[in-house]
Amino acid sequence: MQGFDEGMAESAAALPADGDAERFVLGLLLRDNSRIEDLGFTLGAEDFYEPRHRLIFKHIQLLLDQKNSAADLVTVARSLDDMGELAKAGGKEYLGGIDELADLAANFEEYAKIIRDKNILRQLYDQTEDIRRTVHHPGELSCGQVLDRAESRILKIADDYKGGMAGALQKIGELTGPINQRIDELYERVQAGLSPLTGLRTHHDRLDEYTSGFQESDLLILAARPSVGKTAFALDIARNVCRGGGDARARDAAHDYNDAVVIFSLEMSAEQLTKRLLSTEAKIDQHRLRSANIRDSDSWGRLAQAIDELNRWPLWIDDTAMMSILEMRSRARRVKRTVEAQGKRLRLLVVDYLQLMDADRDRQQENRATEVSYISRGLKALARELKVPILALSQLSRKIEDSARPRRPQLSDLRESGAIEQDADVIMFLSRQPSFSDGDGDEHEVELLIGKHRNGPTGMVPLVFSPQFTHFTESDRLRSGEEAGASYGPEDPEDFHA
Structure with missing residues (x-):
């Protein structure tokens, strides 16, 4: 331990810094204030290591920004003297020496980059020191929370580094060019008879028409009462993505197995979900699959093919119960790194379901509605961080069943928190239509109602659910207008609130 402590003391005495680069930058800046505007990144007083250099830069900023x-x-010497800080900055002689250095310096941007990079390295050092202290004295923090906080702090430094680039501030003219190019690409796809969708393709065509595919960084909520088919529909979408062609911008016949999906199943075990996927893929009744009541060779052949197909999928399932948003964030980041190391892309996260997630330890004393609000915001932040859509399943409150007559669900029926409605980009409801059901084992009609769409239309997608295969297909009968309700669509989005 003595050698370790000595090593830490030695490194603390030599934090990353470059005094010459700091003096050169200040000298050049005193000669030409406009140089800082030409940098491809932002430079602040906090980037300077030496206190006197930090003070000089602050007064340069003060004169330029506030006193014009x-x-x-x-x-600068007068400004420092007026505030009684000239001596702290080294005095007039030190300032004069810095000014003279401008005659020897040439590459302002390179020196400024050295200053900024050294500051980032110092931040890393400070955070790793704090992480080391927390490891030795975690207090009430669990191991998972320590890991998540450590990861978050390091990632924040990386985000700050990237966010400090001047390119983060963009003039509107810089944005219209790429958008116009994207419109041209879509036009060419339409002319070639290919899909114009811009997001992740679910292969439920009418849903894709409404959403243009699931968009990056979106939080999508799929809500229903128990046993309507939330998990089955989410598995259908995950299956479609994994089988290939999830990217609507790729060639339509793509089956490269490069689109990865992560399912966080807080209700069902990974084995149960796998059996459901096998049942759907092999077209074998899931009850027969559970009881191994498979007698014909054709079914065994389809099952063998389905197992081989599932083995190819880049699909991860985590069935940890009562997972917190901190744990989920850490695991999702880890899978994303693994996926990208394999040359694949993480395209979708599924959470089944939101109300089963646990609050972090420091929020467990709050009421459940507040906890769910925190979880909802955390899922939205995770979607933005990973730049993938998150499909989170949610329960509906029981009051929907207390009506005098059956009614379609609406936003106010979301269970436990109105924050879900605020945070979500898309909210969908599954509503079973009993008038089309002939029994628990028969196919029946289900309406997929899009109740909120932040960037597009709302409406209804008619579906048919096959319980024996836990599989959804779009209803041709309703789409052709043969039954009441076929008119639901973008042109009359409010009807289903009746």
């Missing part, structure tokens, strides 16, 4: 005055050797 030139910041040269004379004005």
Whole structure:
């Protein structure tokens, strides 16, 4: 331990810094204030290591930003003197020496980059020191929380580094060019008879028409009462993505197995979900599959093919119960790194279901509605961080069944928290239509109602659910207008709130 402590003391005495680069930048800046505007990144006083250099830079900023005055050797010295800080900055002689260095310096941007990079390295050092102290004295933090906080702090430094690039501030003209190029690409796809969708393709055509595919960074909520088919529909979408062609911009016949999906199943075990997927893929009744009541060779052949197919899928299932948003974030990041190392892309996260997630330890004393609000915001932040859509399943409140007559669900029926409605980009409801059901084992009609769509239309997608295969297909009968309700669509989005 003595050698370890000595090593830490030695490194603390030599934090990353470059005094010459700091002096050169200040000298050049005193000669020409406009140089800082040409940098491809932002530079602040906190980037300077030496306190006197930090102080000089602050007064340069003060003169330029607040007093609308030139910041040269004379004005900076006067500003420092007026505030009683000239001695702290090294005095007039030190300022004069910095100014003279401008005659020897040439590459302002390179020196500024050195200063900024050294500051990032110092931040990393400070955070790793704090992480080390937390490891030795975690207090009430669990191991998972320590890991998540450590990961979050390191990622924040990386985000700050990227966010400091001047390119984060863009003029509208810089944005219209790429958008116009994207429109041209879509036009060419339409002319070639290919899909114009811009997001992740679910292969439920009418749903894809409404959403243009699931969009990156979106939080999508799929809500229903128990046993309507939330998990089955989410598995259908995950299956379609894994089988290939999830990217609507790729060639339509693509089956490269490069689109990865992660399912966080807080209700059902990974084995149960796998059996459901096998039942759907092999077209074998799931009851027969569970009881191994498979007698014909054709069914065994389809099952063998289905197992081989599932083995190819880049699908991860985590069935940890009562998972917190911190644990989920850490595991999702880890899978994303694994997927990308294999040359694949993480395209979708599924959470089954939101109300079963646990609050972090420091929020467990709050009421459940507040906890769910925190979880909802956390899922939206995770979607933005990973740049993938998250499909989170949600329960509906029981009051929907207390009506005098059956009614379609609406946004106010979301269970436990109105924050879900605020955070979600898309909210969908599955509503079983009993008038089309002939029994628990028969196919029956289900309406997929899009109750909220932040960037597009709302409406209804008619579906047929096959319980024996836990599989959804779009209803041709309703789409052709043969039954009441076929008119639901973008042109009359409010009807289903009746």
